[in-house]
Amino acid sequence: MKRFGNLFLVSLLSGATTLGAYKLLFDGDLTHSKSVVTVAPENYSRNVGLGAEAIDFTEAADKTVHTVVHVKNVSYRTTSDPMLEFFYGFKGGQQQEQVGTGSGVIISEDGYIVTNNHVVKDASEIEITLNNKKTYKAKLIGTDAKMDIAVLKIDADEKLPYTVFADSDNVKVGEWVLAVGNPYNLTSTVTAGIVSAKARNLDTNGIQSFIQTDAAVNPGNSGGALVNTHGELIGINTMISSQTGSYVGYSFAVPSNITRKIIQDIMEFGNVQRGILGIEGTELNGSFSKELGIKESQGFYVKKTSKGSGAEKSGLTKGDIIIKLDNQNIATFAELSGYINTKRPNDKVQVTFIRNQKTMTVPVTLSKIDIAIAEYKGLDLEDINATDKKKFKIDYGVKIKDINNEKLNGYANDLKGAIILSIGNTKAVDVESVSKILSNIDENQSVQIELITTNGQVIRLIL
Structure with missing residues:
Protein backbone atom coordinates (compact mmCIF):
# COMPACT_ATOMS: atom_id res chain seq x y z
CA MET A 1 0.00 0.00 0.00
CA HIS A 66 -18.23 49.48 -3.38
CA THR A 67 -19.18 45.78 -3.31
CA VAL A 68 -16.60 44.82 -0.66
CA VAL A 69 -17.53 45.23 2.99
CA HIS A 70 -15.92 45.05 6.41
CA VAL A 71 -17.12 42.14 8.55
CA LYS A 72 -16.96 42.39 12.35
CA ASN A 73 -17.42 39.19 14.34
CA VAL A 74 -18.30 39.58 18.03
CA SER A 75 -18.23 36.50 20.26
CA TYR A 76 -18.29 36.03 24.03
CA ARG A 77 -16.18 33.73 26.14
CA THR A 78 -16.74 32.99 29.82
CA THR A 79 -13.54 33.31 31.84
CA SER A 80 -13.00 32.08 35.39
CA ASP A 81 -10.51 32.81 38.17
CA PRO A 82 -9.07 29.54 39.58
CA MET A 83 -7.87 31.34 42.73
CA LEU A 84 -11.38 32.55 43.55
CA GLU A 85 -12.74 29.08 42.90
CA PHE A 86 -10.11 27.46 45.15
CA PHE A 87 -10.25 29.84 48.13
CA TYR A 88 -13.84 31.08 48.05
CA GLY A 89 -15.68 28.41 46.09
CA PHE A 90 -16.69 31.05 43.58
CA LYS A 91 -17.62 29.19 40.41
CA GLY A 92 -19.04 32.06 38.41
CA GLY A 93 -17.23 33.69 35.54
CA GLN A 94 -17.06 36.87 33.55
CA GLN A 95 -18.05 37.16 29.94
CA GLN A 96 -15.23 38.50 27.84
CA GLU A 97 -15.93 40.03 24.45
CA GLN A 98 -13.78 38.88 21.57
CA VAL A 99 -13.73 40.68 18.24
CA GLY A 100 -12.56 39.32 14.90
CA THR A 101 -12.59 41.10 11.57
CA GLY A 102 -12.44 40.30 7.90
CA SER A 103 -13.96 41.22 4.58
CA GLY A 104 -16.97 40.17 2.54
CA VAL A 105 -18.45 40.66 -0.93
CA ILE A 106 -22.00 41.81 -1.72
CA ILE A 107 -23.52 39.44 -4.28
CA SER A 108 -27.05 40.87 -4.63
CA GLU A 109 -28.71 44.26 -4.44
CA ASP A 110 -30.93 43.08 -1.57
CA GLY A 111 -28.01 42.44 0.76
CA TYR A 112 -26.67 38.90 0.42
CA ILE A 113 -22.95 38.74 1.23
CA VAL A 114 -20.35 36.00 0.82
CA THR A 115 -17.31 35.76 3.09
CA ASN A 116 -15.04 33.12 4.64
CA ASN A 117 -16.45 30.75 7.24
CA HIS A 118 -13.47 31.41 9.51
CA VAL A 119 -14.29 35.14 9.52
CA VAL A 120 -17.70 34.56 11.15
CA LYS A 121 -17.07 31.31 13.02
CA ASP A 122 -18.64 31.18 16.52
CA ALA A 123 -20.01 34.70 16.11
CA SER A 124 -22.69 35.90 18.51
CA GLU A 125 -23.11 39.11 16.54
CA ILE A 126 -22.04 40.05 13.02
CA GLU A 127 -21.77 43.66 11.93
CA ILE A 128 -21.28 44.77 8.33
CA THR A 129 -19.81 48.13 7.36
CA LEU A 130 -20.27 49.20 3.74
CA ASN A 131 -17.74 51.22 1.80
CA ASN A 132 -19.90 54.32 2.45
CA LYS A 133 -19.50 53.72 6.21
CA LYS A 134 -23.10 52.64 6.83
CA THR A 135 -23.35 49.75 9.29
CA TYR A 136 -25.87 46.92 9.56
CA LYS A 137 -26.40 43.84 11.68
CA ALA A 138 -26.07 40.70 9.60
CA LYS A 139 -27.87 37.37 9.77
CA LEU A 140 -25.92 34.17 9.12
CA ILE A 141 -27.70 32.27 6.34
CA GLY A 142 -25.41 29.27 6.10
CA THR A 143 -21.82 28.08 6.11
CA ASP A 144 -19.57 25.47 4.60
CA ALA A 145 -16.61 24.94 6.92
CA LYS A 146 -15.00 22.45 4.54
CA MET A 147 -14.72 25.03 1.76
CA ASP A 148 -14.42 28.01 4.16
CA ILE A 149 -17.41 29.88 2.71
CA ALA A 150 -20.29 31.59 4.55
CA VAL A 151 -23.37 33.47 3.33
CA LEU A 152 -24.75 36.48 5.26
CA LYS A 153 -27.75 38.77 4.80
CA ILE A 154 -28.29 42.40 5.74
CA ASP A 155 -31.50 44.42 5.40
CA ALA A 156 -30.32 47.70 3.92
CA ASP A 157 -32.45 50.79 3.30
CA GLU A 158 -31.29 51.03 -0.30
CA LYS A 159 -30.36 48.88 -3.27
CA LEU A 160 -26.74 47.84 -2.90
CA PRO A 161 -23.96 47.61 -5.47
CA GLY A 270 -29.70 24.98 3.60
CA ASN A 271 -26.49 22.96 3.27
CA VAL A 272 -23.96 21.95 0.65
CA GLN A 273 -24.84 18.99 -1.55
CA ARG A 274 -21.75 16.84 -1.93
CA GLY A 275 -21.20 14.01 -4.33
CA ILE A 276 -18.40 11.67 -5.32
CA LEU A 277 -17.09 9.85 -8.33
CA GLY A 278 -16.36 6.97 -5.99
CA ILE A 279 -12.71 6.23 -6.70
CA GLU A 280 -9.49 5.96 -4.78
CA GLY A 281 -6.19 6.64 -6.45
CA THR A 282 -3.26 8.95 -6.91
CA GLU A 283 -2.17 11.57 -9.40
CA LEU A 284 0.61 10.48 -11.70
CA ASN A 285 4.11 11.86 -12.01
CA GLY A 286 7.35 10.55 -13.45
CA SER A 287 8.37 8.43 -10.48
CA PHE A 288 4.89 6.91 -9.89
CA SER A 289 4.53 6.12 -13.56
CA LYS A 290 7.89 4.39 -13.59
CA GLU A 291 6.96 2.41 -10.47
CA LEU A 292 3.64 1.39 -12.03
CA GLY A 293 5.28 0.54 -15.34
CA ILE A 294 3.10 2.86 -17.44
CA LYS A 295 3.96 5.48 -20.05
CA GLU A 296 1.56 8.22 -18.95
CA SER A 297 3.00 10.73 -16.49
CA GLN A 298 -0.11 12.89 -16.04
CA GLY A 299 -3.65 12.08 -15.02
CA PHE A 300 -5.35 10.36 -12.09
CA TYR A 301 -4.55 6.68 -11.58
CA VAL A 302 -7.51 4.65 -10.24
CA LYS A 303 -6.55 2.20 -7.49
CA LYS A 304 -10.09 1.01 -6.77
CA THR A 305 -13.73 2.05 -6.91
CA SER A 306 -16.21 2.31 -4.04
CA LYS A 307 -19.00 -0.24 -3.81
CA GLY A 308 -22.25 1.03 -5.29
CA SER A 309 -20.68 4.24 -6.60
CA GLY A 310 -21.23 5.75 -10.01
CA ALA A 311 -17.66 4.92 -10.96
CA GLU A 312 -18.18 1.23 -10.20
CA LYS A 313 -21.50 1.14 -12.06
CA SER A 314 -19.88 2.76 -15.11
CA GLY A 315 -17.16 0.15 -15.24
CA LEU A 316 -14.17 2.17 -14.06
CA THR A 317 -11.61 -0.15 -12.52
CA LYS A 318 -8.10 -0.42 -11.14
CA GLY A 319 -5.46 0.75 -13.60
CA ASP A 320 -7.64 3.28 -15.44
CA ILE A 321 -6.02 6.69 -15.87
CA ILE A 322 -8.49 9.58 -15.88
CA ILE A 323 -7.34 12.37 -18.20
CA LYS A 324 -10.49 14.42 -18.77
CA LEU A 325 -13.83 15.23 -17.11
CA ASP A 326 -16.29 16.60 -19.66
CA ASN A 327 -14.15 19.15 -21.52
CA GLN A 328 -11.72 19.78 -18.65
CA ASN A 329 -8.28 18.19 -18.92
CA ILE A 330 -7.19 16.40 -15.73
CA ALA A 331 -3.51 16.18 -14.90
CA THR A 332 -3.66 16.42 -11.09
CA PHE A 333 -5.91 15.52 -8.18
CA ALA A 334 -6.56 19.22 -7.56
CA GLU A 335 -7.93 19.62 -11.08
CA LEU A 336 -10.14 16.55 -10.65
CA SER A 337 -11.51 17.57 -7.25
CA GLY A 338 -11.91 21.20 -8.31
CA TYR A 339 -14.10 20.24 -11.25
CA ILE A 340 -16.21 17.74 -9.31
CA ASN A 341 -16.74 20.42 -6.65
CA THR A 342 -18.78 22.36 -9.21
CA LYS A 343 -21.20 19.44 -9.58
CA ARG A 344 -23.99 17.92 -7.53
CA PRO A 345 -24.97 14.36 -6.66
CA ASN A 346 -26.80 12.72 -9.59
CA ASP A 347 -25.08 15.00 -12.12
CA LYS A 348 -23.56 13.08 -15.01
CA VAL A 349 -19.90 13.61 -15.89
CA GLN A 350 -18.24 12.31 -19.05
CA VAL A 351 -15.07 10.61 -17.81
CA THR A 352 -12.31 10.12 -20.37
CA PHE A 353 -9.62 7.63 -19.35
CA ILE A 354 -6.84 5.48 -20.71
CA ARG A 355 -7.06 1.71 -20.35
CA ASN A 356 -4.50 -0.61 -21.95
CA GLN A 357 -3.20 2.32 -24.01
CA LYS A 358 -6.67 2.96 -25.45
CA THR A 359 -8.65 6.14 -24.77
CA MET A 360 -12.26 5.58 -23.69
CA THR A 361 -15.12 7.75 -22.42
CA VAL A 362 -18.01 6.72 -20.16
CA PRO A 363 -20.75 8.71 -18.40
CA VAL A 364 -20.56 8.55 -14.61
CA THR A 365 -23.41 9.63 -12.33
CA LEU A 366 -22.07 11.25 -9.19
CA SER A 367 -23.10 9.43 -6.02
CA LYS A 368 -24.17 11.01 -2.76
CA ILE A 369 -21.36 11.59 -0.30
CA ASP A 370 -23.07 9.41 2.30
CA ILE A 371 -22.06 6.25 0.45
CA ALA A 372 -18.38 7.15 0.79
CA ILE A 373 -16.83 4.48 2.95
CA ALA A 374 -13.22 3.78 3.90
CA GLU A 375 -12.16 0.28 4.92
CA TYR A 376 -9.39 -0.50 7.39
CA LYS A 377 -8.60 -3.95 8.76
CA GLY A 378 -12.19 -5.11 8.46
CA LEU A 379 -13.75 -1.87 9.72
CA ASP A 380 -16.09 -0.01 7.36
CA LEU A 381 -15.87 3.70 8.15
CA GLU A 382 -18.22 6.52 7.19
CA ASP A 383 -18.50 10.26 7.88
CA ILE A 384 -20.38 11.30 10.99
CA ASN A 385 -23.61 13.30 10.69
CA ALA A 386 -25.12 16.16 12.67
CA THR A 387 -26.79 13.75 15.11
CA ASP A 388 -23.47 12.08 15.90
CA LYS A 389 -21.80 15.45 16.45
CA LYS A 390 -24.49 16.53 18.87
CA LYS A 391 -24.62 13.21 20.71
CA PHE A 392 -20.86 12.93 21.28
CA LYS A 393 -20.22 16.70 21.47
CA ILE A 394 -17.59 16.57 18.73
CA ASP A 395 -17.11 18.30 15.38
CA TYR A 396 -15.01 15.68 13.60
CA GLY A 397 -14.44 11.93 13.39
CA VAL A 398 -15.49 8.87 11.38
CA LYS A 399 -18.04 6.28 12.45
CA ILE A 400 -17.48 2.52 12.40
CA LYS A 401 -20.42 1.48 10.22
CA ASP A 402 -19.77 -2.24 10.12
CA ILE A 403 -17.26 -4.90 11.18
CA ASN A 404 -15.99 -7.54 8.73
CA ASN A 405 -13.06 -8.79 10.79
CA GLU A 406 -13.68 -12.08 12.61
CA LYS A 407 -11.01 -11.23 15.17
CA LEU A 408 -13.06 -8.21 16.23
CA ASN A 409 -16.47 -9.91 16.40
CA GLY A 410 -16.19 -10.27 20.16
CA TYR A 411 -15.93 -6.49 20.44
CA ALA A 412 -18.64 -5.73 17.89
CA ASN A 413 -21.10 -4.33 20.45
CA ASP A 414 -18.55 -1.77 21.61
CA LEU A 415 -17.05 -0.94 18.22
CA LYS A 416 -20.05 -0.74 15.90
CA GLY A 417 -21.30 2.82 15.95
CA ALA A 418 -18.19 4.09 17.76
CA ILE A 419 -16.48 7.22 16.50
CA ILE A 420 -12.77 7.12 15.62
CA LEU A 421 -11.06 10.37 16.61
CA SER A 422 -7.49 9.65 15.56
CA ILE A 423 -5.39 7.06 13.79
CA GLY A 424 -1.71 6.92 14.66
CA ASN A 425 -1.90 10.29 16.48
CA THR A 426 -3.35 11.96 13.37
CA LYS A 427 -6.82 13.49 13.66
CA ALA A 428 -9.48 11.52 11.77
CA VAL A 429 -11.38 14.50 10.39
CA ASP A 430 -13.53 12.63 7.86
CA VAL A 431 -13.46 9.69 5.45
CA GLU A 432 -11.35 11.62 2.98
CA SER A 433 -8.62 12.46 5.49
CA VAL A 434 -8.71 8.91 6.91
CA SER A 435 -8.25 7.42 3.46
CA LYS A 436 -5.22 9.62 3.03
CA ILE A 437 -3.82 8.58 6.43
CA LEU A 438 -4.35 4.90 5.67
CA SER A 439 -2.69 5.19 2.26
CA ASN A 440 0.60 5.83 4.04
CA ILE A 441 0.25 2.96 6.51
CA ASP A 442 1.29 -0.57 5.61
CA GLU A 443 -1.53 -3.07 6.01
CA ASN A 444 0.62 -5.20 8.33
CA GLN A 445 1.63 -2.25 10.50
CA SER A 446 0.07 -1.92 13.98
CA VAL A 447 -1.47 1.48 14.66
CA GLN A 448 -3.02 3.07 17.76
CA ILE A 449 -6.62 4.21 17.30
CA GLU A 450 -8.48 6.54 19.67
CA LEU A 451 -12.27 6.32 19.64
CA ILE A 452 -15.44 7.11 21.53
CA THR A 453 -17.68 4.10 22.17
CA THR A 454 -21.46 4.33 21.91
CA ASN A 455 -21.69 4.83 25.67
CA GLY A 456 -19.35 7.82 25.53
CA GLN A 457 -16.19 6.14 26.81
CA VAL A 458 -12.90 7.18 25.19
CA ILE A 459 -10.63 4.20 24.59
CA ARG A 460 -7.44 3.42 22.68
CA LEU A 461 -6.85 0.28 20.68
CA ILE A 462 -3.88 -1.17 18.83
CA LEU A 463 -4.93 -2.64 15.48
Missing part, protein backbone atom coordinates in the same frame (compact mmCIF):
# COMPACT_ATOMS: atom_id res chain seq x y z
CA LYS A 2 2.95 2.33 0.70
CA ARG A 3 4.10 2.41 -2.86
CA PHE A 4 1.06 4.35 -3.89
CA GLY A 5 2.21 7.20 -1.67
CA ASN A 6 -0.47 9.76 -1.13
CA LEU A 7 -3.37 7.54 -2.11
CA PHE A 8 -6.60 9.03 -0.95
CA LEU A 9 -10.36 8.90 -1.46
CA VAL A 10 -11.82 11.33 -3.94
CA SER A 11 -14.79 12.29 -1.82
CA LEU A 12 -14.89 16.07 -1.83
CA LEU A 13 -16.96 16.00 -4.90
CA SER A 14 -19.95 18.16 -4.78
CA GLY A 15 -21.28 20.05 -7.69
CA ALA A 16 -22.60 23.26 -8.98
CA THR A 17 -23.88 23.31 -12.49
CA THR A 18 -22.04 24.94 -15.36
CA LEU A 19 -22.86 28.57 -16.11
CA GLY A 20 -25.69 27.84 -18.53
CA ALA A 21 -27.13 25.15 -16.29
CA TYR A 22 -26.77 27.46 -13.31
CA LYS A 23 -28.86 30.09 -15.02
CA LEU A 24 -31.47 27.51 -15.92
CA LEU A 25 -31.44 26.12 -12.40
CA PHE A 26 -32.42 29.41 -10.82
CA ASP A 27 -34.61 30.91 -13.51
CA GLY A 28 -36.26 27.74 -14.76
CA ASP A 29 -37.15 24.50 -13.08
CA LEU A 30 -36.46 25.19 -9.42
CA THR A 31 -39.21 27.68 -8.74
CA HIS A 32 -38.74 27.58 -4.96
CA SER A 33 -35.09 28.62 -5.05
CA LYS A 34 -33.90 32.21 -5.02
CA SER A 35 -31.32 33.64 -7.38
CA VAL A 36 -28.79 35.81 -5.58
CA VAL A 37 -25.90 35.50 -8.00
CA THR A 38 -25.37 37.40 -11.24
CA VAL A 39 -23.18 35.76 -13.87
CA ALA A 40 -20.94 37.79 -16.16
CA PRO A 41 -20.97 37.24 -19.94
CA GLU A 42 -18.36 34.76 -21.10
CA ASN A 43 -17.06 36.65 -24.12
CA TYR A 44 -15.03 39.40 -22.46
CA SER A 45 -11.60 40.24 -23.92
CA ARG A 46 -8.36 39.85 -21.99
CA ASN A 47 -5.51 42.30 -21.70
CA VAL A 48 -2.99 39.92 -23.22
CA GLY A 49 0.63 40.90 -23.68
CA LEU A 50 0.27 44.16 -21.78
CA GLY A 51 2.37 45.25 -18.83
CA ALA A 52 0.79 46.73 -15.73
CA GLU A 53 1.59 50.26 -16.93
CA ALA A 54 -0.49 49.66 -20.08
CA ILE A 55 -3.60 48.41 -18.25
CA ASP A 56 -6.18 50.68 -16.68
CA PHE A 57 -7.21 49.07 -13.39
CA THR A 58 -9.43 51.98 -12.36
CA GLU A 59 -12.66 50.64 -13.88
CA ALA A 60 -12.30 47.25 -12.21
CA ALA A 61 -11.33 48.87 -8.90
CA ASP A 62 -14.25 51.31 -9.02
CA LYS A 63 -16.69 48.48 -9.73
CA THR A 64 -15.38 46.35 -6.90
CA VAL A 65 -14.56 48.64 -3.96
CA TYR A 162 -22.99 43.98 -6.04
CA THR A 163 -20.40 41.91 -7.85
CA VAL A 164 -21.00 39.64 -10.83
CA PHE A 165 -19.46 36.19 -11.09
CA ALA A 166 -17.03 35.27 -13.86
CA ASP A 167 -16.33 31.68 -14.91
CA SER A 168 -13.20 30.76 -12.95
CA ASP A 169 -12.53 27.86 -15.32
CA ASN A 170 -11.72 30.45 -17.99
CA VAL A 171 -9.12 32.24 -15.86
CA LYS A 172 -5.61 31.99 -17.32
CA VAL A 173 -2.28 31.81 -15.53
CA GLY A 174 -0.55 35.16 -16.00
CA GLU A 175 -3.83 37.08 -16.18
CA TRP A 176 -3.95 40.38 -14.30
CA VAL A 177 -6.17 40.39 -11.19
CA LEU A 178 -7.09 42.70 -8.32
CA ALA A 179 -7.50 41.67 -4.69
CA VAL A 180 -9.99 43.90 -2.85
CA GLY A 181 -10.63 43.80 0.88
CA ASN A 182 -11.75 46.01 3.75
CA PRO A 183 -9.48 44.89 6.60
CA TYR A 184 -9.37 47.97 8.84
CA ASN A 185 -12.95 49.26 8.60
CA LEU A 186 -11.74 52.29 6.69
CA THR A 187 -12.55 51.91 2.99
CA SER A 188 -11.86 49.09 0.60
CA THR A 189 -8.20 48.46 -0.27
CA VAL A 190 -7.01 47.35 -3.71
CA THR A 191 -3.85 45.44 -4.64
CA ALA A 192 -2.85 44.12 -8.07
CA GLY A 193 -1.04 41.03 -9.28
CA ILE A 194 -1.32 38.12 -11.65
CA VAL A 195 -2.74 34.61 -11.42
CA SER A 196 0.30 32.55 -10.43
CA ALA A 197 -1.33 29.11 -10.65
CA LYS A 198 -4.68 27.35 -10.85
CA ALA A 199 -5.93 24.21 -9.13
CA ARG A 200 -3.32 24.62 -6.42
CA ASN A 201 -3.40 21.82 -3.83
CA LEU A 202 -2.28 22.97 -0.36
CA ASP A 203 -2.99 19.60 1.25
CA THR A 204 -5.73 20.98 3.49
CA ASN A 205 -8.70 19.01 4.82
CA GLY A 206 -11.07 21.04 2.70
CA ILE A 207 -10.87 22.45 -0.76
CA GLN A 208 -7.81 21.47 -2.76
CA SER A 209 -8.18 23.61 -5.87
CA PHE A 210 -7.21 27.19 -5.07
CA ILE A 211 -6.42 30.04 -7.42
CA GLN A 212 -2.97 31.30 -6.46
CA THR A 213 -2.06 34.95 -6.98
CA ASP A 214 0.78 37.29 -6.09
CA ALA A 215 -1.62 40.16 -5.33
CA ALA A 216 -0.98 41.17 -1.72
CA VAL A 217 -3.55 39.72 0.70
CA ASN A 218 -3.26 39.96 4.49
CA PRO A 219 -5.38 38.37 7.24
CA GLY A 220 -7.97 41.18 7.38
CA ASN A 221 -8.62 40.70 3.67
CA SER A 222 -10.02 37.20 4.21
CA GLY A 223 -13.40 36.96 2.53
CA GLY A 224 -12.60 39.76 0.10
CA ALA A 225 -12.84 39.70 -3.68
CA LEU A 226 -10.38 38.52 -6.31
CA VAL A 227 -11.54 40.07 -9.60
CA ASN A 228 -10.38 40.22 -13.21
CA THR A 229 -9.64 43.48 -15.03
CA HIS A 230 -13.36 43.87 -15.79
CA GLY A 231 -14.21 43.83 -12.09
CA GLU A 232 -15.85 40.39 -12.29
CA LEU A 233 -15.44 37.99 -9.38
CA ILE A 234 -13.12 35.04 -10.01
CA GLY A 235 -12.47 34.06 -6.39
CA ILE A 236 -12.92 34.72 -2.65
CA ASN A 237 -9.60 35.42 -0.96
CA THR A 238 -9.24 32.92 1.83
CA MET A 239 -5.67 32.40 2.98
CA ILE A 240 -1.99 33.18 2.65
CA SER A 241 1.02 30.90 2.81
CA SER A 242 3.32 32.42 5.39
CA GLN A 243 5.20 31.46 8.54
CA THR A 244 4.76 34.98 9.92
CA GLY A 245 1.02 35.30 9.29
CA SER A 246 1.57 38.19 6.91
CA TYR A 247 1.77 38.32 3.14
CA VAL A 248 5.11 37.11 1.75
CA GLY A 249 4.36 36.67 -1.93
CA TYR A 250 1.49 34.24 -2.49
CA SER A 251 -2.21 34.33 -1.70
CA PHE A 252 -5.02 31.89 -2.38
CA ALA A 253 -8.67 32.20 -3.32
CA VAL A 254 -11.64 29.84 -3.55
CA PRO A 255 -12.61 29.83 -7.27
CA SER A 256 -15.83 31.65 -8.13
CA ASN A 257 -17.43 28.57 -9.70
CA ILE A 258 -17.06 26.62 -6.45
CA THR A 259 -18.18 29.63 -4.40
CA ARG A 260 -21.25 30.09 -6.59
CA LYS A 261 -22.18 26.43 -6.21
CA ILE A 262 -21.92 26.63 -2.42
CA ILE A 263 -24.14 29.73 -2.35
CA GLN A 264 -26.65 27.99 -4.58
CA ASP A 265 -26.79 24.92 -2.33
CA ILE A 266 -27.10 26.95 0.88
CA MET A 267 -29.93 29.05 -0.57
CA GLU A 268 -31.81 26.05 -1.97
CA PHE A 269 -31.13 23.27 0.53
